[in-house]
Amino acid sequence: MSMDGEKTGIVFNIQHCCIHDGPGIRTGVFLKGCPLRCLWCANPESQLAHPxxxxxxxxxxxxxxxxxxxxxxxxxxxxxxxxxxxxxxxxxxxxxxxxxxxxxxxxGKRLRVDEVMREVLEDRIFYGEDGGLTVSGGEPLMQAEFTLALLRAAKEAGITTAVETSGFAAWETLKSLAPYCDTFLYDIKAVDPQKHLRYTGVNNAGILENLKLLSAHFPQCDIWIRTPLIPGYNDSEADMALLADLAKSVPTASQLHLLPYHDLGEGKREQLGEGEAFRAEIPTAEHMERLRDLLRSSGVGIAVL
Missing domain, CATH: 3.30.70.20 (Alpha-Beta Plaits)
Structure with missing residues (x-):
């Protein structure tokens, strides 16, 4: 596995047989550290880079x-x-x-690339043609060297790769990973810049620019745009119109996913000693389908899921 196998990163979870983190059945490796502070974060234990x-x-x-x-x-x-x-x-x-x-x-535990790959390789019997490794977080671009080493190791083993990212990083960082990544799950929390800053704590100008650069410079990478839907925060018709316009501007995007808010992470902040949990309404199936219909009727031209 060359010198990459010795590189280490802080991993807070490895999930097996994932079906919602990229094509096919996948092994999800979740890294600690995220520069965003989304109000609704389902995994607050992923935000800080240390255990x-x-x-x-x-x-x-x-x-x-x-x-x-x-x-x-x-x-x-x-x-x-x-x-x-x-x-x-x-x-x-x-x-x-x-x-x-x-x-x-x-x-959170410090692991070597070869330790992680040992678990990935044990799962490859389930991958078939489409499955493989997904590196997620947190924000995997915060541990870019470790993420790159993981992607390269997977490629050397003939395993397909995906990265779930907020896109909040220097373009050079994203550019260094792209040659080793088959699919990007690109999370857009909100297209409206004021909402994005208010709800995540960071500006989204670089995120949106990186998405367009990724599509332009690495057309071989499939892009899935994914947006968490939080009722009362980013689910208005105006939000959907902005999201549709964004999707139309990314020619290599093949899918647009709306992810309904869930409350599975509500108790985690208290368990971490970080105060009160965020609470919002759980969107109904009817509301989610209405928003998907709005996107489809706008002519995005890609699968809306």
Whole structure:
């Protein structure tokens, strides 16, 4: 696997037999670190680039073993909860190691490329012609060297590759990965620049420019545009019109996916000690289909799913 096999990255999950992360059946490798701060983020444990600690209140007996073990002295027990001083945990894992009930556990682990590829290769029997490796996050472009090494290793093994990205990175970073990527799952949180800044914390000018550059310079890469639909935030008819115009401007985009908001990540912020969870209405199937119909009727010319 050459020197790439020794490169390391922080991985918070490896999912097997994924069917929603690119063509066919895939192995999803999820990396920590993301420059966006989407209000509705389903995986807040992916945002920081270093390992973190999850606390499961249901398993906790409030014994205080974690408090005693913390070398930073940032844990305390009060009002029936183990509390962490905001922005002080360094993710060393001492509290998780000391917990007798498994109420505290680490999310994020440093792995080598060859360790990840070992799991990918075990799954290849399921891939068929279309399946393969998808590198996601977080934002995999934040760990660009590790992502590139993973993609190259997969290609050397004859496995198809996909990258799920927000596109928020320097063009040179995206450009370095593209020769080794078959499919980009390109996440557009909002086309409206003011909404994007308000809801994600970053400007989307570079994101949109990178999408058009990717299509122009790497026509061999298939692009799936994907947008999370959050009722009351980015699901208006005006939002759909902007999204349709964007899709029409990307000639190598083959699919446009609307992803309905779900609440599976609501409790994670509290488990990470990061305060209240974001809550929004779950869109109905009828609402989602109406939005898809709006896009189809606008003449986007690609599959709307």
């Amino acid at each position: 973190q600690v999850f606390w499961d209140e249901r398993k906790c007996s409030l014994c205080g073993a974690c408090v005693a073990a913390c070398p930073q002295k940032v844990l305390s027990v009060s009002d029936g909860k183990v509390r962490v001083k905001p922005n002080t945990c360094v993710g060393c894992g001492s509290c998780a190691a000391a917990c007798p009930l498994g109420a505290r556990e680490m999310t």
